[in-house]
Amino acid sequence: MSIADAPVEVDLPTHLDLPDTDGKPVENAYEHPQSALLSDILLPVLNRLHPDDNYFVGADTGIYWHHTKPDPLTGCKSPDWYYVPNVPRTLDGEFRRSYVLWQEGIRPLIVMEYVSGSGAEERDDTPFTGKFWVYERGIAAVYYAIWDAARNRLDVYELVRGRYQLLPPDSTGRVWIPEMEVNIGPWRGEYHGYIADWLRVWDRNGLLLPTAEERGSDARRLAEQEHRRAEAEKQRAETEKHRAEKLAARLRELGVDPDTV
Known part of the structure; x- marks a missing residue:
């Protein structure tokens, strides 16, 4: 049983009560375009998987997994990008200020972190505080992807019996996510005027999924x-x-x- 599955007190705060920012700026200019690229590419995929429109995509949006006092942010992590299936886009007609596990009850299928340093922060398994530990034990996302653009390295972990196991990539460096019916992997090219190594998505036949601009082209x-x-x-x-x-x-x-x- 993960931490988030433990019995909790009644009258817990909702996304309307909890902080929706930690006041810290985004660490570099790469993160927002990369998240926008993923959301752009995956929009047709997610719309097909969810004809009822019930799914949520977050980018630098907090996931509250554990109610902590006096500082609620101690029980929160903000993945660079994540996807939660089978939840409404909004709550009571309002955009989510954060994703609150004890309020929603459904865990993310995948969380992603973009390495901005050595990668130690993304692999930190310190209990209750390290990203790796929280995504594995607290949030218990089915997949955890660590994308290191500077080293063109993608590590994807799958939760198996409560622990993350590294998934082997194929010969192209891509990893298959069966629930989404896509491969994710590195791609070098231009997006929003930047030529860089990006994390992109392919279908089961190996076809690169286009952005809206590419679809328009x-x-x-x-x-x-x-x-x-x-x-x-x-x-x-x-x-x-x-x-x-x-x-x-x-x-x-x-x-x-x-x-x-």
């Missing part, structure tokens, strides 16, 4: 191709008509009615 390219095809067909038809008219005129010169040929 694909749609524009297909429309342009269709326009060129239509123009070529129109030109071919006009050329054929002109050839037929020229042949008919020649037959009339020879005294032959082209309609009887």
Whole structure:
């Protein structure tokens, strides 16, 4: 049994009562674009998996896993990106200020951290405070992904009998997440004007899932191709008509009615 499964006192605070910020800035300019990229790419996937629209995606949003006094933030971690299935997008019509486990009752399927230093913080298993320990024992997310863009390294752990086990990547460095029906892995390219190593997503057939901009570019390219095809067909038809008219005129010169040929 994890810490969050332990009996708790009644009248616990909700997301409306708990702090929604720790006052600390984002550590670098890479984190927000990376989270935006994941959310952008996965939107069609999550909409397909949840036709009822019941799922929540958080980025730098606190997960309260343990009610602590006097400082409630002691019982909170804010993953860089995470996904929780089968919960409403909003609570009582309001955006979540945080995700409160004792209020929601459903654990994240996956939490992600982006390494900004040596990676020691993301692998810290100090009881009650270390990220690794809290994600494994407190929050008990099914998967914990550590993405180290500087070293182009992705580690994905799966919760097995209450402990995280490192999943082996395939030959391309990608890891399959069956519940989401996607592979996640490193990709180098341009996003929002930055050329860098990014964490991206592929489908089961190995096709890179596009961003909204790429989907729009694909749609524009297909429309342009269709326009060129239509123009070529129109030109071919006009050329054929002109050839037929020229042949008919020649037959009339020879005294032959082209309609009887």
